[in-house]
Amino acid sequence: xxxxxxxxxxxxxxxxxxxxxxxxxxxxxxxxxxxxxxxxxxxxxxxxxxxxxxxxxxxxxxxxxxxxxxxxxxxxxxxxxxxxxxxxxxxxxxxxxxxxxxxxxxxxxxxxxxxxxxxxxxxxxxxxxxxxxxxxxxxxxxxxxxxxxxxxxxxxxxxxxxxxxxxxxxxxxxxxxxxxxxxxxxxxxxxxxxxxxxxxxxxxxxxxxxxxxxxxxxxxxxxxxxxxxxxxxxxxxxxxxxxxxxxxxxxxxxxxxxxxxxxxxxxxxxxxxxxxxxxxxxxxxxxxxxxxxxxxxxxxxxxxxxxxxxxxxxxxxxxxxxxxxxxxxxxxxxxxxxxxxxxxxxxxxxxxxxxxxxxxxxxxxxxxxxxxxxxxxxxxxxxxxxxxxxxxxxxxxxxxxxxxxxxxxxxxxxxxxxxxxxxxxxxxxxxxxxxxxxxxxxxxxxxxxxxxxxxxxxxxxxxxxxxxxxxxxxxxxxxxxxxxxxxxxxxxxxxxxxxxxxxxxxxxxxxxxxxxxxxxxxxxxxxxxxxxxxxxxxxxxxxxxxxxxxxxxxxxxxxxxxxxxxxxxxxxxxx
Ligand code: ARG
Numbered sequence: 001x002x003x004x005x006x007x008x009x010x011x012x013x014x015x016x017x018x019x020x021x022x023x024x025x026x027x028x029x030x031x032x033x034x035x036x037x038x039x040x041x042x043x044x045x046x047x048x049x050x051x052x053x054x055x056x057x058x059x060x061x062x063x064x065x066x067x068x069x070x071x072x073x074x075x076x077x078x079x080x081x082x083x084x085x086x087x088x089x090x091x092x093x094x095x096x097x098x099x100x101x102x103x104x105x106x107x108x109x110x111x112x113x114x115x116x117x118x119x120x121x122x123x124x125x126x127x128x129x130x131x132x133x134x135x136x137x138x139x140x141x142x143x144x145x146x147x148x149x150x151x152x153x154x155x156x157x158x159x160x161x162x163x164x165x166x167x168x169x170x171x172x173x174x175x176x177x178x179x180x181x182x183x184x185x186x187x188x189x190x191x192x193x194x195x196x197x198x199x200x201x202x203x204x205x206x207x208x209x210x211x212x213x214x215x216x217x218x219x220x221x222x223x224x225x226x227x228x229x230x231x232x233x234x235x236x237x238x239x240x241x242x243x244x245x246x247x248x249x250x251x252x253x254x255x256x257x258x259x260x261x262x263x264x265x266x267x268x269x270x271x272x273x274x275x276x277x278x279x280x281x282x283x284x285x286x287x288x289x290x291x292x293x294x295x296x297x298x299x300x301x302x303x304x305x306x307x308x309x310x311x312x313x314x315x316x317x318x319x320x321x322x323x324x325x326x327x328x329x330x331x332x333x334x335x336x337x338x339x340x341x342x343x344x345x346x347x348x349x350x351x352x353x354x355x356x357x358x359x360x361x362x363x364x365x366x367x368x369x370x371x372x373x374x375x376x377x378x379x380x381x382x383x384x385x386x387x388x389x390x391x392x393x394x395x396x397x398x399x400x401x402x403x404x405x406x407x408x409x410x411x412x413x414x415x416x417x418x419x420x421x422x423x424x425x426x427x428x429x430x431x432x433x434x435x436x437x438x439x440x441x442x443x444x445x446x447x448x449x450x451x452x453x454x455x456x457x458x459x460x461x462x463x464x465x466x467x468x469x470x471x472x473x474x475x476x477x478x479x480x481x482x483x484x485x486x487x488x489x490x491x492x493x494x495x496x497x498x499x500x501x502x503x504x505x506x507x508x509x510x511x512x513x514x515x516x517x518x519x520x521x522x523x524x525x526x527x528x529x530x531x532x533x534x535x536x537x538x539x540x541x542x543x544x545x546x547x548x549x550x551x552x553x554x555x556x557x558x559x560x561x562x563x564x565x566x567x568x569x570x571x572x573x574x575x
Pocket of ligand 1: 123128163164165315318335
């Protein structure tokens with residue numbers, strides 16, 4: 001909304017004085033103190049140097065040019081030049097009132113769809129199957145989901161692809177275990193637990209005995225080569241693996257458009273190596289086939305000495321398939337930061353193959369740590385299962401609700417509410433982090449009623465909604481007819497924050513960082529609090545003023561709801 005208008009106004013002006021208007025456009029930012037304005041621009045200083053003029057003089061020129069644009073008349077209350085040449089931009093309150101009135105009637109809250117829709121593949125979750133889902137799977141799953149939601153809402157065509165690890169070494173181990181130690185009864189009872197047991201036996205024996213390690217390797221080879229027994233075993237096991245992950249996705253409310261695992265690309269791998277050789281990109285090195293990069297010492301191996309293909313080979317095959325099938329403008333890989341080097345190399349190969357136009361990003365994330373600062377494990381040192389993690393979050397939510405004497409949740413909604421609060425807390429705790437850092441997992445912190453948590457945001461939402469339910473007033477009807485007004489600075493400050501929702505979403509889309517959205521929501525809730533403290537709503541002096549404030553309340557509730565939805569988190573009407 002506002003940034004798009006500022007760009008429309010300032011781009012032609014800046015282009016008049018510079019060949020690189022974009023560089024200068026990036027210098028428009030929010031004003032931290034509304035006394036000075038709502039936005040500020042400090043391009044006059046940088047531009048002054050280039051033009052050999054005093055910054056203040058440049059600022060005057062830019063201001064005069066900007067004011068000639070008819071858009072400026074509507075958008076700005078004033079443009080002031082301060083200090084050495086800052087431009088302080090104050091947005092017109094009339095424009096704000098008009099825009100907020102329209103947003104209140106709009107299903108999309110005034111957030112426009114992008115003018116340049118792209119086809120974007122988001123490769124996320126992508127667990128290695130045949131083992132229970134665990135804490136290590138959560139970040140890719142919920143970060144990828146949130147990014148996909150935001151991009152879709154902004155009008156992009158998003159293809160959510162779950163690139164399952166369904167063809168890897170774990171199957172060799174499971175096959176080995178299956179052939180030597182299968183307990184039919186246990187498998188019938190709980191297939192995934194039995195597979196895990198077999199996997200663990202193989203792991204142990206492998207570590208102690210080189211023979212077993214070789215045998216496991218041969219089992220995968222046989223699978224890849226099409227050995228009927230292993231193919232049949234694979235086909236027998238896979239449905240249970242898919243059921244296990246689907247169960248997790250259902251609990252987390254995650255959907256995919258495609259679930260094309262590594263197995264899907266098996267038949268394409270020989271052609272990949274052949275093509276890389278033909279283009280002169282791959283060559284033999286100590287029996288293996290490698291891609292060498294100019295200026296770098298470590299190559300990327302695409303086929304091992306024994307003929308086996310690798311993770312990288314599959315990623316190249318997947319990339320080609322995606323380019324042919326979906327013709328994407330961008331592919332985002334939401335994967336652990338420890339795979340950084342793999343993606344640097346793999347992206348480099350796609351460029352060497354001549355795919356310049358596609359925007360490839362490794363959306364990396366750090367590790368979830370326990371309170372001891374080490375990777376999160378159970379007390380006995382095992383990986384934390386995803387199911388157990390979700391159970392515990394929901395159980396704690398139940399306890400928290402029961403302990404809250406002021407809770408107004410009707411008994412029949414209790415369980416559903418606990419689910420939404422528990423799972424929401426978990427997601428928000430993760431999404432509110434800078435994804436590239438590690439963070440310490442804490443049930444207590446994530447369910448806190450105060451602070452930057454889902455619980456706080458859900459509570460803020462329920463509180464605003466209760467104004468309507470208590471008074472019996474119809475939010476929608478009031479939004480259709482009310483005339484908005486600002487009578488107190490807190491109303492305007494809240495209005496300004498509401499108008500920045502699209503800015504927050506755009507920034508998430510630009511940098512693939514959902515924490516920009518959580519930070520926005522937290523700020524919005526704080527602006528709402530100060531509005532609510534300073535501006536009586538139901539007891540406002542007049543009906544007009546009451547209705548105007550009710551529109552701000554309704555918009556706040558809907559913005560929080562939509563914002564949480566973009567994080568994959570649901571709201572509740574009562575808490
Ligand atoms: N299955 C891999 C893992 O668990 C992640 C796959 C990510 N996607 C990709 N195209 N490489 O580490």
